[in-house]
Amino acid sequence: MKKMAALAYEKGAHFMQFTGDMINGYLSSKEAQHLEYFNWKKSIEPFWHYMPFYIGMGNHEVLGIVFRDENGKRGAFIDGFPYETQSAEVVFAEAFVNPENGPESEDNNKYDPDLEQADFPSYKENVFYYTHGNVAMVVLNSNYWFAPSISKQTATSGGLHGYIMDNQLEWLRQTIRQLENDRDIDHIFVTQHTPAFPNGGHSKDDMWYHGDNSKRPYVAGKPVDKGIIERRDEYLDILANESQKVVGILTGDEHNYNWLKLTPEVPIYPDGYPHEKLRFSRPIYQINNGAAGAPYYGQEVLPWSAFTQSFSVENALCLFYVSGEQITMKVYNPDTLNLIDEVELR
Numbered sequence: 001m002k003k004m005a006a007l008a009y010e011k012g013a014h015f016m017q018f019t020g021d022m023i024n025g026y027l028s029s030k031e032a033q034h035l036e037y038f039n040w041k042k043s044i045e046p047f048w049h050y051m052p053f054y055i056g057m058g059n060h061e062v063l064g065i066v067f068r069d070e071n072g073k074r075g076a077f078i079d080g081f082p083y084e085t086q087s088a089e090v091v092f093a094e095a096f097v098n099p100e101n102g103p104e105s106e107d108n109n110k111y112d113p114d115l116e117q118a119d120f121p122s123y124k125e126n127v128f129y130y131t132h133g134n135v136a137m138v139v140l141n142s143n144y145w146f147a148p149s150i151s152k153q154t155a156t157s158g159g160l161h162g163y164i165m166d167n168q169l170e171w172l173r174q175t176i177r178q179l180e181n182d183r184d185i186d187h188i189f190v191t192q193h194t195p196a197f198p199n200g201g202h203s204k205d206d207m208w209y210h211g212d213n214s215k216r217p218y219v220a221g222k223p224v225d226k227g228i229i230e231r232r233d234e235y236l237d238i239l240a241n242e243s244q245k246v247v248g249i250l251t252g253d254e255h256n257y258n259w260l261k262l263t264p265e266v267p268i269y270p271d272g273y274p275h276e277k278l279r280f281s282r283p284i285y286q287i288n289n290g291a292a293g294a295p296y297y298g299q300e301v302l303p304w305s306a307f308t309q310s311f312s313v314e315n316a317l318c319l320f321y322v323s324g325e326q327i328t329m330k331v332y333n334p335d336t337l338n339l340i341d342e343v344e345l346r
């Protein structure tokens with residue numbers, strides 16, 4: 001991280017966006033979680049006095065309650081509660097300073113079991129947006145209310161890795177609409193931890209789950225209406241078809257670097273997919289960089305692999321050079337300083 005920050009600073013970056021997996025996490029102790037965050041912050045401290053770092057949540061920021069059987073084997077793992085003091089979300093908000101202009105929580109969504117009390121953790125400082133010059137960055141949380149066990153057993157409720165829940169999706173729709181009408185903004189980037197299209201290491205989850213749309217969050221013991229692939233499509237529909245300004249999505253999670261240009265030609269469905277299919281009225285990019293230092297993940301073969309570009313397992317720092325209408329991305333290895341890739345995005 002120190003090399004990532006040092007190179008970004010040396011190249012004159014105005015700000016840095018880092019979306020999840022700062023720490024190993026998966027803890028049950030709030031104090032231990034803060035210790036890990038402290039160490040991450042310490043690694044970049046010489047630089048963040050001089051340029052802002054905006055931080056998002058990933059799966060490794062999970063903090064919660066682990067149920068074990070009599071042999072100590074891990075069973076259910078759910079977000080910590082009371083949410084105001086013990087959730088992954090509140091500890092994240094304590095550790096970092098981010099804008100507070102996001103949605104409130106998933107309370108009062110149509111599955112909320114009790115409209116009088118708070119039944120979900122806060123989105124405060126883990127979903128938000130900011131602008132710099134003619135660029136807007138929308139930061140989402142695809143690991144909200146995260147229950148790591150929910151994808152395999154649904155005896156508890158909880159959020160699913162990769163799933164943008166209803167209130168957050170609606171906030172995204174409103175925020176994109178507002179930015180579309182903002183004459184000072186030319187380019188919008190959207191960032192969340194999980195790729196819509198995994199390429200190496202996470203085909204079993206992210207927004208794909210081997211093409212299994214049955215995966216979804218559970219609220220008050222019941223599955224929500226939309227599966228992970230339906231929700232992925234609703235999400236991409238907003239970015240591509242309800243916007244002209246969204247350049248693409250910036251993702252992580254997988255320990256590699258690559259990019260995809262999403263067009264109608266790219267196959268994005270499992271065989272025999274029965275639901276409505278998305279059509280891109282204009283292309284958007286997915287740029288994935290989870291190569292800040294974690295052990296690398298090699299490439300997998302997936303329906304869209306023929307369109308996956310520049311796949312690399314080198315450590316990588318993505319720098320976006322914005323000049324009026326134009327955007328160029330340059331990707332450097334922060335360890336060896338060589339140029340990995342250069343792409344004209346606009």
Ligand SMILES: [Fe+2]
Nearest residue numbers: 021058059253
């Ligand atoms: Fe991750």
